[in-house]
Amino acid sequence: MTETVVECQPGFILHHRRYRETSLILEVFTRDYGIISILAKGVRKAKSRTAGLLLPFKALSVSYCGKAELKTLTQVEAQPIHTDLTGLALYCGFYVNELIGRFCHKHDPHPEVYADYRDCLMQLTRVMRETENPAGFTPLLQVEAVLRLFELNLMQHIGLALLTEYDAHTEAPINTDAQYFFQAERGVIEHVAGTVSGKTIQAINDKVFTDTQALSEAKYIMRNVINFHLQGKPLKTRAILAKIYQQL
Amino acid sequence: MLNKGLLGQLIQTLCCLPGVGPKSAQRMAFYLLQRDRQGAQRLSNTLLTALEKIQHCQHCRTLTELTVCEICASSSRDQSLLCVVETPSDAWVVEQAAFFKGVYFILHGRLSPLDGIGPDELGLDLLEQRFATGSIKEIILATNSTVEGEATAYYISHLAKKYQLQASRIAQGVPIGGELEFIDSGTLSQAFMGRKNLD
Ligand SMILES: [Zn+2]
Numbered sequence: 001m002t003e004t005v006v007e008c009q010p011g012f013i014l015h016h017r018r019y020r021e022t023s024l025i026l027e028v029f030t031r032d033y034g035i036i037s038i039l040a041k042g043v044r045k046a047k048s049r050t051a052g053l054l055l056p057f058k059a060l061s062v063s064y065c066g067k068a069e070l071k072t073l074t075q076v077e078a079q080p081i082h083t084d085l086t087g088l089a090l091y092c093g094f095y096v097n098e099l100i101g102r103f104c105h106k107h108d109p110h111p112e113v114y115a116d117y118r119d120c121l122m123q124l125t126r127v128m129r130e131t132e133n134p135a136g137f138t139p140l141l142q143v144e145a146v147l148r149l150f151e152l153n154l155m156q157h158i159g160l161a162l163l164t165e166y167d168a169h170t171e172a173p174i175n176t177d178a179q180y181f182f183q184a185e186r187g188v189i190e191h192v193a194g195t196v197s198g199k200t201i202q203a204i205n206d207k208v209f210t211d212t213q214a215l216s217e218a219k220y221i222m223r224n225v226i227n228f229h230l231q232g233k234p235l236k237t238r239a240i241l242a243k244i245y246q247q248l
Numbered sequence: 249m250l251n252k253g254l255l256g257q258l259i260q261t262l263c264c265l266p267g268v269g270p271k272s273a274q275r276m277a278f279y280l281l282q283r284d285r286q287g288a289q290r291l292s293n294t295l296l297t298a299l300e301k302i303q304h305c306q307h308c309r310t311l312t313e314l315t316v317c318e319i320c321a322s323s324s325r326d327q328s329l330l331c332v333v334e335t336p337s338d339a340w341v342v343e344q345a346a347f348f349k350g351v352y353f354i355l356h357g358r359l360s361p362l363d364g365i366g367p368d369e370l371g372l373d374l375l376e377q378r379f380a381t382g383s384i385k386e387i388i389l390a391t392n393s394t395v396e397g398e399a400t401a402y403y404i405s406h407l408a409k410k411y412q413l414q415a416s417r418i419a420q421g422v423p424i425g426g427e428l429e430f431i432d433s434g435t436l437s438q439a440f441m442g443r444k445n446l447d
Contacts, residue, residue: 015362021267052434056395078433090399094361101362240359240366247367248406 005065009033010079012117013056014097018044024054025070028062029100029117034108038064040073050076057085057093057121081118082125089124091244092143095237096120096150102230103158112157120150137212140245144219145209151222152207160229162221163187164201174201182221184228196221255281307378309354309371311336319343319351326350328385332375332404334358334392342390350388353378358396359403367403375404379411386414393420393438 011030019025022044028036043050053060059081064071085093100117104110127142137145155161166173167180168187174180179194180201188201200217209215227234255277262273280288304310305317312318319325329350333339339352355370367373378384387408391397401417408415421439422431431439 049430049432052393052432052436052438055434058434085395086398087402090395090402091361093395094399098362236364237361240361240364243366243368244359244361244403247403247410 003065003067004071006030006033006071007063008061008075008077009063010114011036011060011062012058012121013054013060014101015056016054026054026073027101028060029104029114030062030109031111031114032109034110035101035104035106036064036071037069037106038062038071038073040076053078056097057083057090059083059118059121081122083118083121084125085121086128088139088143088248089128091237091241092124092147093121095235095241096147098235098237099151099154099226102235103154103160110157113154116150116153116157120146141212141215144215148204148209148215148218148222149207151226152204155225155229160225162204162225164204164221174198174205176202182224184225304354308339308352309356309374310339310352324349327383330378330384330387331390332387332401333390334397334400338390338392350386355391355400358391358394359400360396361399370400372404372407376407379407379413382411384413386416389415389417 009030009032011028013026014029014035015027016024019039022042024040024043026038026040028038030036040050040054042048043054045051053076059079061077061079062073063075064073066072096117100113104113123146124143127139127146130142152162164174164182164187166187167190169189172190174188175190176198178190178198179192180188180196180198181191181194182188182196182201188196190198196217197213200214200221203209203214204218204221209218258277258281259270259273262268262276263270265273268276280291298313301313302311303313305312305314305320307316307320310317310319314321320327326349330353331339331342331348331350332353332355333342334355334357336354336356339354342348342352353375355372355375357365357370359365359367359370387404389401389404391400405415405417419442421435421442422428428436
């Protein structure tokens with residue numbers, strides 16, 4: 001492999017683990033190069049100037065180099081983008097990071113996903129600060145709406161868009177007064193006993209969630225879709241978040 | 249040839265210590281065998297006994313050879329003030345500073361959903377059981393200032409609220425003697441958010 005030198009690349013740390021006594025191995029989601037493993041040497045020392053920067057959910061500008069799969073961090077700076085996940089939003093951040101890790105492969109650039117991810121973190125930051133909101137949603141529901149939007153966009157950008165534009169049987173447009181069955185591999189089929197309302201399908205297509213029913217049905221659909229594509233390897237964060245939510 | 253046999257095995261085994269590479273392991277092995285065989289004997293005996301006897305304190309889960317550690321059993325400590333830390337070494341650091349008069353609870357980790365570590369894996373039900381006994385009035389969350397540490401503190405503060413306990417998070421920011429010029433922006437923004445009135 002030839003030497004790679006990348007300067008000032010926008011990126012977010014998805015996950016980090018300790019390496020030896022004083023170092024960290026970072027999984028960084030970069031804008032133009034996808035997910036890259038980067039070794040940050042000596043940053044866990046008492047007087048490290050970068051330890052406070054190398055945290056997930058912070059917009060960074062990273063420089064790195066190296067020939068091998070594991071690159072070496074040469075410089076890092078904060079970008080002037082305000083993302084500060086607290087409380088509920090922080091837990092959702094872990095979930096979103098796992099989604100990225102599972103659906104975007106290493107070295108596979110996804111600038112659109114990167115932009116959506118950044119927006120998602122900014123929205124999650126805002127949601128926890130606002131006391132009022134137009135739809136009258138609680139912070140938990142607002143957070144859910146942000147997550148659904150992110151999931152929908154993610155699926156679309158990586159070529160796994162939902163089949164919800166038309167009825168899979170009749171190819172008729174979505175009827176907002178009807179009920180539908182949803183299957184990840186086939187799409188939506190109108191049926192009187194369907195578990196999802198036409199309104200929700202329309203909300204998914206429009207990517208606008210304004211009521212609690214649409215949100216909870218959309219959650220069911222997205223869970224279905226994600227599980228289908230993960231082929232039996234469940235997300236680690238989901239079970240834990242469910243457990244955490246029970247307490248909050 | 250040298251790295252075969254018992255000597256080689258000893259050197260290799262010493263490498264399991266943090267910060268010890270093959271070079272220092274080699275030095276240690278030769279030192280123990282040549283210069284201080286008595287010391288080596290003591291080390292090996294103590295290590296064996298420690299391994300055999302040291303367990304987790306039933307109350308705080310710190311490392312101790314007692315069923316309930318000295319701090320938890322002490323009548324001079326405030327048993328209603330609980331400091332929650334991630335590791336026994338964190339408790340040790342707080343203890344060395346000698347200003348804290350309460351008791352500890354060791355998590356032995358932190359919530360890390362991406363690694364599959366949730367409240368159950370951390371044994372937080374044990375902490376909740378202690379909250380439920382009503383003996384604790386206040387908790388101080390001294391988990392690390394990482395996202396996992398924050399996630400852990402937030403969760404435990406909610407548990408505490410359920411039992412009407414007062415919960416606080418240790419402050420983060422500019423270290424004593426620290427100059428702003430040398431502080432990273434993350435720490436600095438924490439310091440601004442955690443500012444205090446000067447009246
Ligand atoms: Zn104890």
